[in-house]
Amino acid sequence: MSLHHWITASRMATDWLGSVVSINCGLTLGVYQGEVSSVDHTSQTISLRQPYHNGVRCPLPEVTFSAIDIKELKFLDVHNTVNKPSTGQGAATESSSIPSARHGQSNRVALPHVTSGSSHSGTAPITILRRGRQMAPAGSSNSRGAPQAAQKKNSARNGGPARTRDDECFGGGTDENMDADFDFEGNLALFDKAAVFSQIDGTGGHGNRAQHHNAQGDQKPLSYRHDENILEAKPVIYRQITVPQQGGKEYYTDSGLVVPSIPYELHKRLLASAERWGLCLERRLETTGVCSSQMALTLLGGPNRLTPKNVHQRPTVVLLCGPHIQGAQGVSCGRHLANHGVEVILFLPNFVKMQEAVTGEVHLYARTGSKQVAGVKDLPTSPVDLVINCLDCHENPLLREQSWYQSAADWANQNRAPVLSIDPAVGGPHQPVEAKWSLSLGLPLPLAETESRVYLCDIGIPKLVFQEVGIRYRSPFGCKFVIPLHTP
The missing domain is CATH 2.30.30.100 (SH3 type barrels.)
Structure with missing residues (x-):
């Protein structure tokens, strides 16, 4: 119908x-x-x-x-x-x-x-x-x-x-008008915040916090707020490293710990003591190469740059190394970078006599298939992604006067690529190669006042080895192997 x-x-x-x-x-x-x-x-x-x-x-x-x-x-x-x-x-x-x-x-x-x-x-x-x-x-x-x-x-x-x-x-419905607005202010006024916090604290105040007692008279533990530490906190000692000879400068970590600099003579005695206890030169070279390559990979872009889908944009790094221990550290860094897919070009001048450590690192580097040149004319003319400077030597500062050194320094300054200096030597206020980052080993040396950002690398020296040369040492590295240092 x-x-x-x-x-x-x-x-x-x-x-x-x-x-x-x-x-x-x-x-x-x-x-x-x-x-x-x-x-x-x-x-x-x-x-x-x-x-x-x-x-x-x-x-x-x-x-x-x-x-x-x-x-x-x-x-x-x-x-x-x-x-x-x-x-x-x-x-x-x-x-x-x-x-x-x-x-x-x-x-x-x-x-x-x-x-x-x-x-x-x-x-x-x-x-x-x-x-x-x-x-x-x-x-x-x-x-x-x-x-x-x-x-x-x-x-x-x-x-x-x-x-x-x-x-x-x-089945229980409601006859309330669903179109009516909810009174948030009126409902919030019904909540007595002070009374609730007073009940949580137990005594009505945040400062005085008494112990609670039950019917049997047993004491209950103190109540703590969410932002209070249950364990007794000891004052933080920011000067955890003391040295017998000050290098003249002090640095600070991100957490405020004081890291003093030491003169090169004390640094040399520290490495000699570590070598007597088994931390030989080969171990130090490998540790320095791993830590410096990790820092270089981060500077190159890290996971944003080095991915399997980005093989057509491999970063290019030029290593400027001399025939000494500092040069061997740079060659070790270049080998690890080449193993991670970085295109590495090693500059090492031809010398009749070269230290044995450098020769061994060069033989390992050659197994990566990366390029090695002996003249500045064979280096790229276009800007590269990163230049790693290992030309300086702590034992022989006269190398800066040689022609191969000066031509390599001029190429680095004209290439317009950022420069990372590994274990830089203590010199005058004018540095031949203007570095953006400087990586010190173990403890920093009193470097000259430049615009370079100083980083510290942990090369694995034990605590008692520091104590043997008169340094009271507690590691400032925390969970990292390379940390930044700041000047006051």
Whole structure:
């Protein structure tokens, strides 16, 4: 039976007053549920009191719909009124659906005419469909007392399986106006922050913190805040390294520890003592090469530059080395860089006599397949990614006056690439090669005041070896092998 015929049947329409219905007005207007309050035969309208729109309580007490706007009308529940006979309509308690007669009409949906009706203080027995399960407002007589058979049958007729257990657990609805704004300030004013912190502290104050006692008189441990240390804290000693001979300068780590410089004579005695205990030159060269190569890899970009997908942009490093121990340290660094995929070019001048340590490192470097040149003319003319300077020698400062040294220093200054100096020698204020970073070994030497950033490398000298030469030592490296040093 169409909606038009249903409304025109006066006797039947009046019998459905007080019933709970669901009206589908299409995608634009949505779905309304509520109790039928009136049916107008002349204007072909139906009114719902205390309506719900798409599962949300409407702020208006009554809404009126025109028959032309209704696509489908479902009966969710029947309210037994005094006008309804006790027999003949007993089967009407089941949910039913009446499609609207819209044949031959346009698809345009007009807005329903809303009338302002009187507000009712009582709660109507409205059953709404929300998120796939039926929910009844609080205080409804049908929320818990309805027979399970009728609820199961109503759910099956509405297009879903029986959910009686869900109705019992989640059936408590609410009549509160969901459109009202929540009063955050008023709710926050109900929280007494001072009283809560006073209860946490136990005594009402943050400074005085007494011990708690139970009924037996046993003492309970003190209560601590989240930012307090449970263990007794000792004062931090920032000067953990003391030397018998000051080098004239002091440096500081990132955590504030003092690292004093030492003169080259004390540094030489320290390395000789370490060699007597087994830290031979080969071990020192390998440790220096590993740590300096790690620093160089970081300066080259680290994981952002050296990836398997970036083989077409391999960084290029030029090593400027001399025929001495400092040069051997640079060759060791170049070997580790070549093993990590860096394109390395080694500059080492041809000499008839070369130290044995340099010869051994050069033979290992040659096994990497990297390039080695003996003249500055064979070095790249375009800027490279990094230049590592190992030209200086602590034992022979006169090397700076030789032509090969000066030509290599001039090439480094003109290449416009950043320079890393490994174990730089103590010299005058003017350095032949302007370095951006300087890496000292063990303890720093009193380097000249330049714009170079000083770093310190751990070469593995034990604590008692420092003590043997009169240095009270505690490692400032922490979890790292290379740390930056700062001047005051």
